[in-house]
Amino acid sequence: MRFLIALLCYSGHVTATLHHLFVGAFSSPHLYAVGFDDQSLTLTLLNNITTQDSHFWITLDHQKKNLYTTSVNSWSSYAIETSETVQHRKTIPLEGNCIDSQAIFVQSLPVSPYTVYGVTFGGNRSCGNVMSVDHEGSLSRIIQSFDYQIGSGVHGLTIGPNHDVLYSADDSGNSLWAHSINSDTGQVEFLDRIAAPNYGSDPRHITVHPKGKFAYVVFEGTNKLVLYRIDPKDKTLASAKSFPLIPPGYPNSEYWSDEVRLSYSNSYIWATSRSHRSSYPGYISAFSISETGDILSQLFLTPTTTSGGMANAVAPSTSSDEFVAITDSEKGLIQIWRFTGRRTEVVATLDLRDGGCCANAFWYD
Ligand SMILES: *[C@@H]1O[C@H](CO)[C@@H](O)[C@H](O)[C@H]1NC(C)=O
Ligand SMILES: *[C@@H]1O[C@H](CO)[C@@H](O)[C@H](O)[C@H]1NC(C)=O
Secondary structure, three states: OHHHHHHHHHHHHOOOOEEEEEEEEOOOOEEEEEEEEOOOOEEEEEEEEEOOOOOOOEEEOOOOOEEEEEOOOEEEEEEEEEOOEEEEEEEEEOOOOOOOOEEEEEEEOOOOOOOEEEEEEOOOOOEEEEEEEOOOOOEEEEEEEEEOOOOOOEEEEEEOOOOOEEEEEEOOOOEEEEEEEOOOOOOEEEEEEEEOOOOOOOEEEEEEOOOOOEEEEEEOOOOEEEEEEEOOOOOOEEEEEEEEOOOOOOOHHHEEEEEEEEOOOOOEEEEEEEEOOOOOOOEEEEEEEOOOOOEEEEEEEEEOOOOOOOOOEEEEOOOOOOEEEEEEOOOOEEEEEEEOOOOEEEEEEEEOOOOOEEEEEEEOO
């Protein structure tokens, strides 16, 4: 009896939180507002929003008031009105000398002038577009259009911890780029191009630790997570350690590694690979890191429930270290996985099959 009362008292103090996420789609003009209840461990579709176009990459600004997206030939911004509704504000056609290259990734600067950086992939080179925003954070106009070199195909961007360097992961060009960011205008200037250590490494996405000593890069071609040391003076990168994102002996040609992200408190990192074949799963992995961001160990390499399709993009919760969202385009779903220290497991799955979902997700709260 005493136990039962204790249990009832305890459960009375447990308050469920409904977390909100937005999910983009590769080839359907919809954006989904999704809710995740962290007590009942359920995912629900809260709103099916018809958009201007399909948006295969979405990101939020630092205040979570605006959502920036890519489409084939343009960048768009939506004002976030509530945790379930957005209002289209602006679409800007991409600019530059990069025929047949399509908008693939956007990243916003979290400090003034809050410029937004977009990059294109495919064709025979990538273009970068620097966009200004108005006082509410909606995209305003392209203030700089710059080129990478012939043969480049940049797939991911990140901003250095002092907000003074833009790093680009050049998948087709098998390299990483560093550009300095002008703190007044947000415009960029070339600093360095660092070739990947081996032919066919194909760096796809990059994340920098907030202390600025290390960067983490996913090699799509060789299916590795690679730790880079950042030079304290000139901000250039040198590879230091690498870890597998597929099991030993598995053929690299059957997989294409995807994403790397820091957990909420920056105490560990998530990374994923995708499988090219629908009957074979992709993988999710986590790494423990030191205070300064050095990788200490790989914690696990666990198969995902599907190949991931074109996604298997991880989006760590922005309020807790416990949960990470993962999107899949083979079946069209979003899942929440829980991190339990030494392993990870799926706790909720939501089917968003509409013929084009799901690209990537972003936590609103
Ligand atoms: C780049 O691609 C365009 C269109 O696909 C083509 O016309 C052009 O010759 C290519 N340029 C180079 C240098 O490969
Ligand atoms: C969202 O609505 C569209 C119709 O506007 C529909 O085609 C699509 O299947 C819906 N998505 C989901 C996941 O229900």
